[in-house]
Amino acid sequence: MPALRFPQRSVACISRIRMASSTTTTRQQPHWEQPRAVEGLPKLSIYNSLTRSKVPFFPKDPKEGVKWYACGPTVYADSHLGHARNYVSTDIIRRIMRDYFKYPVKFVMNFTDVDDKIILRARQQHLLEKFKAEHPAIDDKLLATSTAAFHAYMAKNLPLLPQDLRLEDYVAKSQEAYGLVIKGGSLAGDGTPAGDKEAKIKMHLRAAGSAQAMLLQASQDPKIVELDEFFAQMEDALLPYLDGLHGTSIDATDYTIFTKLTQHFEQRFMDDCHALNILDPDVITRVTEYCPQIVTFIEKIIENGFAYEVADTADASSIYFDIAAFEAKGKPYARLEPWNRNNQELQADGEGSLTKKSTKKRSDADFALWKSSKPGEPSWKSPWGGGRPGWHIECSVMASDVLGEQLDIHSGGIDLCFPHHDNELAQSEAYWSHPQPYQWVNYFIHMGHLSIAGSKMSKSLKNFTTIRDALSRGDWTPRGLRIVFLLGGWKEGVEITDSLVTQGNSWENRVNNFLRHTKDLQRTLSESESSKKSDQSQDSSLDDALKEAKSKLDAALTDSFDTPSAMATLLALINTSNTASPTSPSLIPIGKWITSILHTFGLDHSPITTDGIGWSGIEISSIAKPLVYPLSSLRESVRKRAIAGTTTAPEINALMSTYPVAREQPAAAIPYADVFSQFKEEVSGLAKKEAPAKEYLALCDQLRDTHLWNLDIYLEDRDGLPTLIRPVDRELRAARQEKAAREEAKLTAKRERERLEKERLEQGKLSPRDMFRTDEWSEWDEEGLPTRNARGEEVAKSLGKKLRKAMERQGKLHEAWVAARKE
Template sequence: MAATGRQQPLWHPPPPPVEGVQLPQLKIFNSLTRMKNDFVPLDPQGKKVTWYACGPTVYDDAHLGHARNYVSTDIIRRIMKDYFGFDLKFVMNITDVDDKIILRGRQQHLLERFKEKFPQLDRLLIDETESAFASYLRKNLPLVPKGTTAETYKTESDKAYQAVLDGKSLAGDGSPPGDKEAKIKMHMRTAASAAEALQLVSHGPPAIDVDTFYSKTEDILLPWVDLSGGTSIDASDHSIFTKLTKKFENRFFDDMRALNVLDPDVLTRVTEFGPEIVKFVEIIVKNGFGYATTDGSVYFDINAFEKNGNSYARLEPWNRNDQSLLADGEGALAKKTTEKRSDADFALWKASKPGEPAWPSPWGPGRPGWHIECSVMASETLGKVMDIHSGGIDLAFPHHDNELAQSEAYWLGETGCQHDHEWVKYFLHMGHLSIAGSKMSKSLKNFTTIREALARGDWTPRALRIVFLLGGWKEGVEITDELVRAGAAWEDKITNFFLKAKDVERNPSHTDPSSTTNDNSLLSSLSAKQTALDGALCDSFNTPTAMRILSDLVTDFNSLPPQSLTPESVLTTARWITHIVTILGLDGNASLADANRIGWAGVEIPPQAQNIVYPLSELRDAVRAQARGGEIKHAELAKLAEQTRPGKTQPVDALPYAEAASQFADEVEKLAAAEAPAKDLLALCDRLRDTHLWNLDVYLEDREPPLGAMVRPVDAGLKAARAQKEEAARAKAEAREKREREEAEKKRLKEEAAKVDPREMFRTAEWSAWDGEGVPTKDAKGEEVNKSRRKKLVKEWERQKKAHDEWVKGQGKA
């Protein structure tokens, strides 16, 4: 069955298909088959598409690695919804209970109680922290000698882990360092921070306050307080844990909205599906694919599942025996048991130990295993089969492989045999994000949070999305200087195109083509690029190619003289590019409903400035044109200035622009009255551009006549270019000043040397006899100076005499 969900795009006019050529159907790279498959929705009409995406585990702020996953997912979602026209039901979960959350929530709760017990920076708190420090070293940095103190920590840890610090593996076998070494570096940094705090308070009056002390030592205190009190908390009080998850769930969605990621259509939370999870596990056990242990836990029986003719680890079969991945999938609080029938069997339900939240079940108080939550929530919201399941590539095994197995085991009761059932049609996995070769990871604490990156200005939401679009969705993306530059160049190119198109939209008379040749060339390029972009998006959402196609279209536009195109051809091209970049999520909350919209956020000056700045720019154009043309009509300029001056009553937010315009009009009138020369008028125009409007974040980009200045906002690119220009000018001025200083010093030294009378210049200890002019005849030992040497001395004497005579002459003139 062919997918019929595609609709005609909103641009005008739509690209006509080439005669005899069928545009390709959508293909998607499917992790289940590890190849591109035709996308055929489950919906018989080919319109509706169901999609479940694994959401975050909310115990800390989202980092750039999360941005990579959720922004890339958002890109594909937007393309399917807004380009192909599918009616999506997009479900995402929030994991608000798992081992990490339990541990972090419990630790934070206990640390607050610890702070209440030790509110002062006294000996009691210091002793307790020193014990926590020693415990942290024993557990996480075992090569550091026992008895190491805060004072000796750096020396001992550097010695113990020198190989890791040198960028080598701990094994010492020449293998490259990996996550193990990264974790050691993380633990070394954590211990170093605590050691620094302890040193600042160990001798004499504390050099820091108690809040700073806790900030520096928190990461060693958290496991310490949990070690001593973790099992004693009242775990029936679920607010201990939900306090943490509610906070970070809200912060996660704030971050996603800041990145222009659409909210899910349906949001599910694990804690809201307790009874459904228990029922789901019961049916898996009933179907013969799960078993309970004496402690009240329930495990999935992989052997039984495979003996029934089913496949396990279909996504990443090569990882099924990776013990580190299996252990990570079971969680940090997993209880080791000899009752598991196989080491690879995974928990469907975990018996709750003291200090862990619990829900009732037939097997006793417990909580869901990590993998079962998604199976239940997806099945409850989407049914027994869905079109798409997505997540980061790190979830493929064991999380998604375990989801597949337990879900198919659950639905076997209806179908009888796995071969008759497919729980997920298409699995999509987003590639990793790495910086300098290191994967972003909360556990490694090598991440930059989204809000930090945006607040510091490291990234803008658009710039980050562009980088992901340039890298594709399933391949790993490494942030390099080259990639950042490529993204910035792409954004600048599209922005400059939109600025030109907006200028044409405002000033259609600026274009006056004498023929339609260039119009036909641009529209032909547009049609070809529309067809090519359709092919790229049909090719498993090939956004790198799509981005290149958009760039190439702008290149084709830029190659044509701007005045040789009709407004219609320029604006048609601009509207299509606007439509596509909006589909890709590059324009904030812009609507696709307005088919005539051009540009994206950042190409327009503020609305309150437009009625003032555009007429002001036209006045300046007129002043510059006359000043540069050689014939200045002062009376005409004065009249234009009077007509352009803003009214006296302006909205408050428009006042700064009105003041700049009024000041410029006043200056034009003064110079016109004085019949000022061209240079004064041009200097006035430059001050308006470079100072008054620049300080209001408006820039007038001058162009060759008859085109007037292009009005545009001052953006990061302009600021960087100006800073670079100013730095170059500063460096040039410094170099000039240095040359002048050096030349002045050379002149001074030359004058000082010229002051010496040639008859006195050789009267030094190097010689013992001289003739009447002061030329040496004997050296210090009394030996006669030979002819060759004397000849050189005489020449030197003559040069000095000439210089000295000129100096004496100059003194006389003075």
């Protein structure tokens, strides 16, 4: 049997590892073999999915570094925030491993560019484009096909609805059949919480509802319906329907039908990763580039006795992994999630939606290494006829090719534990098939899910927000998203809530303010010995705080990359720093250290600046600095003179002459130069007319609150410290909006008080002597108080008392009205 066709570099690597392993003493096979400890390495522990516990981390060969394989995306649609959770968290750990612990890391990631989901999506899109070309207008033929697609979609995905449902009855019948789910309950109606099944029902209800509404509208008046909008609303129903009619007619050897889709979304995935500041993999592999190696790998597994062939047709067979034979050799299966080994739903999902259940398999749990291709599926040559790789085999082959016989780390989302990673482990260890204890992966790390209202975010549920949509709409920034993931444990689930978003924003704002002030201190701090001596006692306290923070952060990161504790440590150090003297030189090393950790976490796209403090977004643009910094200095001098009462024309004119503005400016700098020149002219005008101090102060406020604000720059006045120059950011805008809202609320309340007061005064316009001069009464005393009613009956004493009290109240109102008239 031929050996696996690895590139030459990989063969050499495998040979070295084989020679080293041949000298290893044979021991009883444990569930997890602890890698050999190496002196001098960081005392790092990692939560290992293989042991479901934290274990010491040691790379197999520290000189070669950490061999890390990560399961990449299945590239058939745009990536969503759930993918961001996985790949950003992976990037954080990778950066900590590389930049904090100083391990060389060889990071390999694959693109799954052929599997059942891709085949279906690419084939369906191909058929839909062809269908669109054949129907350039909405007519009876298009409506008939689309209506049939709608009913087929309902029959498959919403089985509680009647098969002969009329379009007009869809809304009422869906409410009747799925009312509990629509209201947030479970499909069973037994009080159990709603989950993924209910989320799928809601997804199908939305899709069917969109199709039904469009069909009704188009059937009533096709002229008012845009063709593109029609296809957009009908797409979910048309795609599977057209595939069912014509899917088998696709040319299996025309790979471009499938690669057109995958190449497009592969590039978009990489663009998303770059936007999120995720490091590029050192090596990228693709399944379609590895089909010959996959065939060879499977042949070796068969030769070793752990796989068998099942004839699907006269010309083609599938190859299945033999779990019973594997376990008969004392090799454990489903090591990551043994409790799921008989979960038929997960097994079916791992085999793919296009895979038909085989009655010839030796066990239902056996999984496909190679699938014979059916009509309409891409096909590669193999000893077993035309076919394609199973889902799990791809990673085993590509990881082994690039990284060799044993991996230090294998990572992915938590949903990949079973069956994907468990199957990878089994088939890889079946391929290498050592008689002595051997494990293909030493450490598995799995990232927790991102969830919305209790359901994981996924493409299949269509309950996701794509990364590019979230960033373009401003729902998230790359930094804000990474902060949220850092605030949660990498292996724990994250549910997006308002409180979590608030917590992340608060953390970022506090770091922003600290870095901004510290960077400004670095720019303005005097290096004189007297300055250092004045803060000597405070320096000692800050130095101790920095030393303690370094120790705590190291303990957090060595404890399985405990970023929540690390983030809390950074914030605690900032809080301590904020209680110190704002001019203490010891703030500078704190700012530099915090900056280095922020960059280690990947929280800034830009490299660390030469001064070693800060991240992007805390400073104004470089084109603005040469003008705004002197303008701020001039404004500060004017304010001081106005407060001191020294704003004579000679003094102001002398001050203006020390701040010249060059006539020629780069185009981008002209707005700042104009504001500078305007401020000088207005200050000189005030001096010429000997204006009072309050006009100078008002002019300075106008420069800060209007002219520079409109250029996205804010001047923060500080008692006893130079003015801080900062960009207008989300925090400042929110503060201004809150202030404006408070002022508007005060104004509204004032207007309401004035309205009520006016109404009260208007009530007092009537004299108390005249208030009872109505037809209700027939006689009055000299004060105007009624003595007899309209029928001539004498007013009772009790009623008279009430009338007198009312007259007294009106008397007070009348007095207030008269007084107001006089004013």
